[in-house]
Amino acid sequence: xxxxxxxxxxxxxxxxxxxxxxxxxxxxxxxxxxxxxxxxxxxxxxxxxxxxxxxxxxxxxxxxxxxxxxxxxxxxxxxxxxxxxxxxxxxxxxxxxxxxxxxxxxxxxxxxxxxxxxxxxxxxxxxxxxxxxxxxxxxxxxxxxxxxxxxxxxxxxxxxxxxxxxxxxxxxxxxxxxxxxxxxxxxxxxxxxxxxxxxxxxxxxxxxxxxxxxxxxxxxxxxxxxxxxxxxxxxxxxxxxxxxxxxxxxxxxxxxxxxxxxxxxxxxxxxxxxxxxxxxxxxxxxxxxxxxxxxxxxxxxxxxxxxxxxxxxxxxxxxxxxxxxxxxxxxxxxxxxxxxxxxxxxxxxx
Amino acid sequence: xxxxxxxxxxxxxxxxxxxxxxxxxxxxxxxxxxxxxxxxxxxxxxxxxxxxxxxxxxxxxxxxxxxxxxxxxxxxxxxxxxxxxxxxxxxxxxxxxxxxxxxxxxxxxxxxxxxxxxxxxxxxxxxxxxxxxxxxxxxxxxxxxxxxxxxxxxxxxxxxxxxxxxxxxxxxxxxxxxxxxxxxxxxxxxxxxxxxxxxxxxxxxxxxxxxxxxxxxxxxxxxxxxxxxxxxxxxxxxxxxxxxxxxxxxxxxxxx
Numbered sequence: 269x270x271x272x273x274x275x276x277x278x279x280x281x282x283x284x285x286x287x288x289x290x291x292x293x294x295x296x297x298x299x300x301x302x303x304x305x306x307x308x309x310x311x312x313x314x315x316x317x318x319x320x321x322x323x324x325x326x327x328x329x330x331x332x333x334x335x336x337x338x339x340x341x342x343x344x345x346x347x348x349x350x351x352x353x354x355x356x357x358x359x360x361x362x363x364x365x366x367x368x369x370x371x372x373x374x375x376x377x378x379x380x381x382x383x384x385x386x387x388x389x390x391x392x393x394x395x396x397x398x399x400x401x402x403x404x405x406x407x408x409x410x411x412x413x414x415x416x417x418x419x420x421x422x423x424x425x426x427x428x429x430x431x432x433x434x435x436x437x438x439x440x441x442x443x444x445x446x447x448x449x450x451x452x453x454x455x456x457x458x459x460x461x462x463x464x465x466x467x468x469x470x471x472x473x474x475x476x477x478x479x480x481x482x483x484x485x486x487x488x489x490x491x492x493x494x495x496x497x498x499x500x501x502x503x504x505x506x507x508x509x510x511x512x513x514x515x516x517x518x519x520x521x522x523x524x525x526x527x528x529x530x531x532x533x534x535x536x537x538x539x540x541x542x543x544x545x546x547x548x549x550x551x552x553x554x555x556x557x558x559x560x561x562x563x564x565x566x567x568x569x570x571x572x573x574x575x576x577x578x579x580x581x582x583x584x585x586x587x588x589x590x591x592x593x594x595x596x597x598x599x600x601x602x603x604x605x606x607x608x609x610x611x612x613x614x615x616x617x618x
Numbered sequence: 619x620x621x622x623x624x625x626x627x628x629x630x631x632x633x634x635x636x637x638x639x640x641x642x643x644x645x646x647x648x649x650x651x652x653x654x655x656x657x658x659x660x661x662x663x664x665x666x667x668x669x670x671x672x673x674x675x676x677x678x679x680x681x682x683x684x685x686x687x688x689x690x691x692x693x694x695x696x697x698x699x700x701x702x703x704x705x706x707x708x709x710x711x712x713x714x715x716x717x718x719x720x721x722x723x724x725x726x727x728x729x730x731x732x733x734x735x736x737x738x739x740x741x742x743x744x745x746x747x748x749x750x751x752x753x754x755x756x757x758x759x760x761x762x763x764x765x766x767x768x769x770x771x772x773x774x775x776x777x778x779x780x781x782x783x784x785x786x787x788x789x790x791x792x793x794x795x796x797x798x799x800x801x802x803x804x805x806x807x808x809x810x811x812x813x814x815x816x817x818x819x820x821x822x823x824x825x826x827x828x829x830x831x832x833x834x835x836x837x838x839x840x841x842x843x844x845x846x847x848x849x850x851x852x853x854x855x856x857x858x859x860x861x862x863x864x865x866x867x868x869x870x871x872x873x874x
Contacts, residue, residue, distance in 0.1 A: 282874075346710065347874050366620065369713040380704035384634040390708075393633075396626035397712035441708065 270322035270478050271357040271371055271448040273343060278352035280313040280338050280504075312338040314504035315352070320497075325471070325481040327495030329488075329604065331614070335504040336484035337377060340453050343482070344374045356449060370398070373442035377453040377484075379434040381426045387437055388413060388422040391444050398445035405444070412440040415470070432463045439467070443474065450474065452483040456490045468494055488604045500608060507611045515607050520547035521574040522602035524609065527583065528568040530593040539586045540571060545579060548572040552613070568596070572610065576601065623714040624722055631726040635691075646687045646734050650679045651741060657805070658746045672746045674841055676739075677833035678804030681767065683738040685802075685826055688731035688771025689778060689795070692723050696779030697787065700871050710872050720776055720868040724861070727772030728765075735764055752837050759846060763832040766853035770825050773857060776864030780871050802826030807834060809842040825856040 313335045320326040328336045341347030343354050345365045354361040356368045382390050388409055395405035413419045416436040426434060435455070442450055452471070456464045471494060475481050485491050491498055492512045500508040500515070508515055516522065529536065532551060541549050550570045573579055576599045587594045600606055609615060635642060658675050661667040699706035709719050743750055754760050782790050801821045803811075808831055811818035821827050832849035834841055843849075 341874065344711065345873070346707070366713045366715060369711055372711075374711055376704075376707060378704065380707040382630075382705040382708060383703045384637070384705070385630070389633070393626065393630045394708060396629070397623050397709065397714075399620070399622035399626075399713075 270480055272322040272480065273320035273326075273449060273482060274355045275316055275318050275339070275343070276353045278313050278316040278339065278342060278354060279311070279350045280335070280342065280347065281350045282310040282312060284308065312504055313342075313349070313352075316501065316504060316506060317352075318499050318506060318509070320480060320482055323475075323478055323480055324496045325475050325483070325494055327491045327498040328482070328484040328501055329486065329491045329495075329498050329608075330484075330501040331486055331608075334501045336486075336501060337453055338504075339501075340374075340451050340482070340484060344372055344451055345369060370445075371448045373445065373447035373450040375435075375438045375442045375450070375452040375455060377457070379431070379438055381429075381434055381437060381441075383425070383427050385425070386423050387418055387426055387429075390426065390437060391441055394441050395444045400445060408444060412443060416440045417466075431458050432460065435459060435467075436463070439470065447479070449480040449482065452481070454485060455483055456485060456487055464490070491604055498604070500604070500611065502608075502612050502614075508607060512604060515604060516602045519602060519607050519610050520572040521545070522606075523573050523576040524600045524606040525571040525573060525576065525579065525583070526568060526596075526598040526600075527571060527594065528596035529587055530595055531591065532569065533590060533592060536587065536590040536592050537569070539590060540569065540583065543573075543579065543582050543586065545575045546571060546573045550613075570609065572606075619718065620714045623712050624718055627709055627712070627719065627722045628726060631722070635726075635730065642691075642730075643737075645690070646683060647738060647741065650683045650738060651745060653805075654679055654742050654745050658742075669749055672750055673752060673838045674807065674834070675805065676742050676746065676750065676752060677837045678802075678806075678830045679742050680735050680738055680837075681826060681829040681833050682799060682802070682804045684731045684735040684764070684767050685771040685774075685829055686795075686799075687734035688727045688768055689775040691730040692727035692772050692775025693779035693782070693790075694787075696723065696776070696868075697782060697784055700780070701784045706872075716869060716872045717865055719872070720865050724769070724772040724776055724864070727775050728768040731768035731771045732764065735768070754836060755839055756836055759850075760833075760836040762850060763829075763836060763853065766850065766857055767829040767832070769857045770829070770853060770860055773860035773864050774825070777860050777867055780864060780867035798824055798826050803830045807831070807841055808844055822852075825853065825860075828852040828856070 316335065316339060328339060330336050338347055342349045343356065343361060345361055345368055348362065356371050359367045359371070361368050382393070385393060391409035391412060392405050395408065396402075400408075410419075413422050416439070418433065418437060418440070421429070421433065426437065429437065435458070439452070439455070455467055455471070459467065468490075471481055471483070483494070495512060497509070497511050498515060499506050508518070510518070537549055537551055540546060548571070552568055552570065580597060584594050605615065654675065657667065658672045662669055662671055696706070710716055712719075743752070778790060778794065801824050803821065804826065808818070808821070808827060811821065828844070828849045831844040832846070832853065835843040835846050835849060
């Protein structure tokens with residue numbers, strides 16, 4: 269029976285720098301009361317509520333520091349929430365840790381393989397921690413090593429493994445005790461395209477056995493290809509939720525044209541809005557909302573429309589009429605990247 | 619409590635210790651044996667030290683070997699596993715309360731400390747003989763003392779290993795381990811400090827003092843030593859203190 273995952277109003281405030289790979293990096297405020305050692309508080313999660321349906325592949329998409337890893341940390345017992353609750357199936361995570369740990373498998377963002385053991389021992393000892401009898405764990409280890417193309421290296425220490433091999437072994441390890449829910453923190457990061465596709469296949473195959481998969485990513489392509497539903501999070505909050513198709517369809521028009529003009533006037537914006545197929549026009553000044561380029565907001569105009577290239581001649585003539593020379597154009601097709609931009613005014617890659 | 623998980627972790631540590639046996643033996647025994655050779659053999663043989671010093675030295679060497687092994691066996695892997703390889707994360711995700719993972723580390727450290735004590739006795743005896751006059755007069759007291767010593771060294775390793783940053787390992791040796799050894803009454807009896815009364819009181823905060831004096835009391839009672847009940851009480855106190863501190867620090871590290 270598949271197991272779901274739920275969080276209710278999760279908040280996490282770090283009093284010091286969050287551990288590597290656990291988000292954070294914004295809303296930093298020092299105590300301005302003149303104490304000798306100002307306490308820096310970093311809010312990594314700010315009231316996150318989400319529900320992962322049993323047996324789905326669910327993605328958390330967001331830029332670095334959005335709170336994705338902190339969410340995974342709380343759901344996997346490694347991070348204590350400042351407030352709010354989280355459940356794996358029927359078990360509340362903080363009060364039922366051992367029961368939760370039996371249900372979950374975790375693939376961390378950074379490899380944490382046991383450097384004192386060989387690849388095969390890493391798998392068999394992991395299964396032993398979960399009380400799996402030796403015959404079963406030996407068979408399963410061999411099976412997974414074969415599947416992840418690691419059989420030849422089975423009896424080598426993992427110290428000399430490449431990043432991709434370590435990542436594969438981490439996933440094999442997480443699958444050793446056949447968990448109902450598997451968490452993968454940035455599974456595709458740092459993998460070559462070929463290995464990434466192998467990884468996607470393995471995740472899909474695991475999901476087909478009725479298991480729930482929760483993964484984080486800041487890679488659009490990965491989120492789009494793999495996830496049945498996605499939550500887009502930023503600054504510790506959810507800003508959009510739905511299937512990749514639904515999310516992409518929710519962008520006005522779908523196409524995003526990022527334009528830059530020599531001279532950006534209100535009249536120009538109005539004429540752009542009047543063009544057929546244009547849904548929304550947003551201007552970014554250099555001092556847009558008091559934030560300069562730090563936020564990744566490029567000075568210029570973002571134009572959401574239901575067509576792309578065919579708009580360019582019209583835009584160019586509107587610009588000529590308004591005495592504003594078109595200096596730069598970038599067209600992107602409907603994508604999750606555009607969705608993120610639409611909600612936050614920032615690019616996911618920033 | 620999940621015993622299967624607990625024993626699987628112990629067997630993992632035993633497996634790793636077996637794999638690194640030679641390195642472990644060298645790092646544990648080389649220094650004490652050199653000390654035994656220089657002070658027990660060279661200095662005594664050339665007449666700069668009285669012959670009786672051999673007997674005084676042996677219990678101290680056992681104490682140092684055990685304490686050092688226990689601290690090292692727990693602290694060094696913890697520092698590396700939490701901060702560098704993060705390999706402990708796999709065990710933190712095993713279906714067991716995290717405090718038991720720390721307890722497992724302590725048990726593994728205790729076993730290594732006990733093994734170190736059992737190996738160093740015949741080794742030192744071989745180097746020092748002839749003229750060594752050692753026997754276990756009160757076997758139960760002796761067993762209690764070496765158990766308490768093994769416990770405090772492993773708990774101390776836990777507390778240190780979970781409190782010290784990787785870049786401060788050198789500092790740990792300079793500021794904690796070295797003074798502990800030199801002021802641990804391992805190479806001289808506590809009574810020898812009577813000409814330095816303030817220091818004699820101060821060294822009592824050093825748990826190694828009770829380890830050395832306790833072993834001296836049970837192996838070579840002919841030399842003056844601290845009273846056995848005081849030794850047992852102090853060792854028990856340090857065991858509990860270091861275990862509580864160590865567990866607290868461990869949980870702090872394990873859950874962010």
